[in-house]
Amino acid sequence: MAYPQHTTARAPASEPRKTNTGGLSPQREKRVKQLILERLGDSLEVTELAQACALSRSHFSRAFKCSTGLSPQEWIRQQRVALAKQLIQYTDMSLTQISLECGFCDQAHFCHIFTRSEGINPFAWRCQFVRGTALNGKRSLPSPTPTDMHTTV
Template identity: 85%
Template sequence: MAYPQHTTARAPASEPRKPHTGGLSPQREKLVKQLILERLGDSLEVTELAQACALSRSHFSRAFKCSTGLSPQDWIRQQRIALAKQLIQYTGLSLTQISLECGFCDQAHFCHIFTRSEGINPFSWRCQVVHGLKSKRSQPSAAPTGIHAGV
């Protein structure tokens, strides 16, 4: 039995595809990300973020994930870990202080989330970073820039 051939026009690979629909508008995405980053150390509820965008909680959550690839909670968690890493690396704050500064309810929860995210606990991560900074400082200054051992 012969099947009819359907000819379909295919867009050349160089043409940009239509953006996915269902995500947040660029203005709403910028607004909500700014709100999250300004209040990273506070308790953030998805309902508050949805209200800031004038959307229902469920619609906001779907749209946020469509726009960012992450749920609002995962995106917030990712930002909190990034802030924690900066504080660990560039301040002498204790891990308890860092956990509270980054919006975690306590140090145990912070350590659990950090370890799950980075594959190493924050204390060990701090030791590696501090050791790495010390070894970079002790390298001879005559080494060409941009070349690192083991790369």
């Protein structure tokens, strides 16, 4: 029995990729990320972020996820964990102070989110970091500047 042979047309490799549509404009994305980073220690509502972009809450959430690959809440969590890691590494602040500085409601919530993100609790993470720096002969660490702590855009 003979089978019909199908051929498929393939686009040339040099053809430019189609950009995703439906995301935030670069200006809106930059504005909302800057707003989040400036207020990382505060309570942030998606409604506030949407208003800053002059969009409805649902449209903003979809557009943000399309632009970043993450929901606004998940992106904020990632930024808070990144800031917490820097504070753990470069300061002697307690985990309670760090949790509040990074915008978590309490230390238990901070520990839960950090452990879910990093696979290890923040105290153990700090111990690993201190042990690693002691083994490498590093005694004192420079204090980060505010811009260093907020450059994970």
